[in-house]
Amino acid sequence: MIRKEQVLQDVVIKFAGDSGDGMQLTGTQFTNNTALLGIDLATFPDFPAEIRAPQGTLPGVSGYQLRFSSDRVFTPGDECDVLVAMNAAALKSNLKALKKGGKIIANTDGFDIKNLRLANYPDGINPLEDGSLGNYEVIKMDVTKMTREALKEITMGTKEKDRAKNMFVLGFLYWMYNRDMDNTIQFLKDKFGKKPEILESNIKVLQAGYNFGDTTETFTTRYKVEKARMDTGEYRSIMGNQAVAYGLIAASQKSGLPLFLGTYPITPASDILHELSRHKGFGIKTFQAEDEIAGISAAIGAAYGGNLGVTTTSGPGMALKGEAMGLAVMLEIPLVICDIQRGGPSTGLPTKTEQSDLLQAYYGRNGECPMPIVSASTPSDCFDAVYEAVRIAVQHMTPVIFLSDGYIANGAEPWRFPKSAELAPITVKFKTELGHGEEKFQPYLRDEKLVRPWAIPGVPGLEHRIGGLEKQNNTGNVSYDPENHQLMVKIRQEKVDKIADYIPEQTLDSGPESGKILVLGWGSTYGAIKSAVAELQQQGYAVSHAHLRYVRPFPKNLGAILKNFEQVLIPEINNGQLIKIIRDQYFVDAKGYNKIMGVPITKTELVMKLQEMLGRVN
Numbered sequence: 001m002i003r004k005e006q007v008l009q010d011v012v013i014k015f016a017g018d019s020g021d022g023m024q025l026t027g028t029q030f031t032n033n034t035a036l037l038g039i040d041l042a043t044f045p046d047f048p049a050e051i052r053a054p055q056g057t058l059p060g061v062s063g064y065q066l067r068f069s070s071d072r073v074f075t076p077g078d079e080c081d082v083l084v085a086m087n088a089a090a091l092k093s094n095l096k097a098l099k100k101g102g103k104i105i106a107n108t109d110g111f112d113i114k115n116l117r118l119a120n121y122p123d124g125i126n127p128l129e130d131g132s133l134g135n136y137e138v139i140k141m142d143v144t145k146m147t148r149e150a151l152k153e154i155t156m157g158t159k160e161k162d163r164a165k166n167m168f169v170l171g172f173l174y175w176m177y178n179r180d181m182d183n184t185i186q187f188l189k190d191k192f193g194k195k196p197e198i199l200e201s202n203i204k205v206l207q208a209g210y211n212f213g214d215t216t217e218t219f220t221t222r223y224k225v226e227k228a229r230m231d232t233g234e235y236r237s238i239m240g241n242q243a244v245a246y247g248l249i250a251a252s253q254k255s256g257l258p259l260f261l262g263t264y265p266i267t268p269a270s271d272i273l274h275e276l277s278r279h280k281g282f283g284i285k286t287f288q289a290e291d292e293i294a295g296i297s298a299a300i301g302a303a304y305g306g307n308l309g310v311t312t313t314s315g316p317g318m319a320l321k322g323e324a325m326g327l328a329v330m331l332e333i334p335l336v337i338c339d340i341q342r343g344g345p346s347t348g349l350p351t352k353t354e355q356s357d358l359l360q361a362y363y364g365r366n367g368e369c370p371m372p373i374v375s376a377s378t379p380s381d382c383f384d385a386v387y388e389a390v391r392i393a394v395q396h397m398t399p400v401i402f403l404s405d406g407y408i409a410n411g412a413e414p415w416r417f418p419k420s421a422e423l424a425p426i427t428v429k430f431k432t433e434l435g436h437g438e439e440k441f442q443p444y445l446r447d448e449k450l451v452r453p454w455a456i457p458g459v460p461g462l463e464h465r466i467g468g469l470e471k472q473n474n475t476g477n478v479s480y481d482p483e484n485h486q487l488m489v490k491i492r493q494e495k496v497d498k499i500a501d502y503i504p505e506q507t508l509d510s511g512p513e514s515g516k517i518l519v520l521g522w523g524s525t526y527g528a529i530k531s532a533v534a535e536l537q538q539q540g541y542a543v544s545h546a547h548l549r550y551v552r553p554f555p556k557n558l559g560a561i562l563k564n565f566e567q568v569l570i571p572e573i574n575n576g577q578l579i580k581i582i583r584d585q586y587f588v589d590a591k592g593y594n595k596i597m598g599v600p601i602t603k604t605e606l607v608m609k610l611q612e613m614l615g616r617v618n
Helices: 023-036 088-097 113-118 143-150 158-162 165-176 182-192 196-215 240-255 270-276 292-304 315-331 358-363 381-396 406-410 482-502 523-538 558-562 578-586 603-617
Strands: 004-008 010-018 040-046 061-069 080-085 098-107 137-141 221-225 235-239 259-263 285-288 308-313 335-341 373-375 399-405 412-416 515-522 543-548 550-552 565-572 591-594
Touching (some): 010 221, 023 235, 040 406, 088 113, 143 158, 143 165, 143 196, 235 240, 240 259, 259 270, 270 308, 285 292, 292 308, 292 315, 315 358, 335 381, 358 373, 381 399, 399 406, 399 523, 515 558, 515 603, 523 543, 523 565, 543 558, 558 565, 558 578, 591 603
Parallel strands (some): 080 098, 098 137, 259 285, 308 335, 373 399, 515 543, 515 565
Antiparallel strands (some): 040 061
16 A cells, blocks of 8 residues: 655644543653654643542543644644544543644544543433534544454453553554654663563554554555754753753752752652652752651751752642741741742642742742742753752852742753753852951851851851841841841842842843833743744734743843833733732833633734734734
């Protein structure tokens, strides 16, 4: 049979099934395979909110969206070209995101009477049979039956055999997109090398899926996406939480400070603990505490002892850590608090994304308690952003909040390995003896940055008092003096404000330096804003994009940039948090675009909003 090969520029695939169907693993393996070919990509894993929702139900659907392209991509795509639906609930949950004319790869075994009822389809209605999918190309295959057939000679239980059915789908997609399976076979060998029966079953089913595409005459076309044009270098696919871990390791190595992570597991931050615990060869110590307060308190103790102290959490944990964060501000010691945001309030949406904690990071502590805030924009940017958070913490003797979110943390994209020489130095100066004319150690005597010295316990002559009570200027003694309290509050604020003298000025990501609209963003809205603005720029509109890494203090020139535009739009995955701060500090009548659904803002949404705003100013 003659096969055609069609070259595509851009493809979006959504893998969807029950939380036990292995869709995250399938998507990750296809992602890794794509990255090895030098194709640009972006991913969006979508986890069910419930830890173990009833099988086959809508709340139990797990998804993984992957976009890959021969051009640079910045979002995982607004609509899918291909939807892999392992059961009826997966189809029902994701059909609205499939393009008209798109492909549905449906596991027919997941559309029996029981699965249809669990997915809340009316009795007697099967979307694979009733013609309702006429606008799509439906590829029906009984994945479960063919998986069992491929494993008929292996003495495993039916339940164990069915666990490999995700490999059948993966093998078929490898055939469909003209891919080699070697990297996945090697992954399976590494993962199941000590379990030969499980290893054999997964490889057999992977190959069966590939052969199904190759031998079935129904499929006459295979597809190929060419390598993307990217900067020269060595790349790998990286997820946001991985990049945070590697950025912390790099900062530890460059600063010469041993890394101590004191933390408590919480979604979606836990993977940072898991990743760092694998790298003890770099002198890393990871401590899983009994609760959030113990985790940050241990990290504060480690920082006081001369370590790079780090704690990781999400919104609810930030609330619990608040008092200890105030202690770190009062002590003026370096500490990095990594907040991987999720939907709130309270327990909220643990597996869904939201830019929910900016106001908490700014104001969520008692008293006047200023802390620098650094935000990451993409999965790979987490490396640079958390590295910068460490640099600021160490060189300005202050706790720093690093903000990411679930979208960034679990998403993946290509990352070019940096060289050590490319990384900014992180200079550490411990105080080892009296100086500045001191007869007795003055722990709050400051330099030109208003930074106090870092003195490690045990150094003779540098003994000093610590604790959360207000400190007397210079001496560090406990003080209840009203004038001293006001002085120390003002100094701590000024020290954070002066960090603006030591960070880069704000630049435009794209667009003219003045014009109709500036789209100002922070965090994970980066890709959607960049793509939407680029589309309007191609249409000839004077629209620009600026994205913030330094959220507190802001870069010194930000106010001047804002005043160069007729309108400012601030898209956020919250109910409007950055916009409040911008209006407060710069008296700019910025407009907001807010989405609070636990999912990212899309490019299409922003294009429509910007077109509406442009219509008003033209």
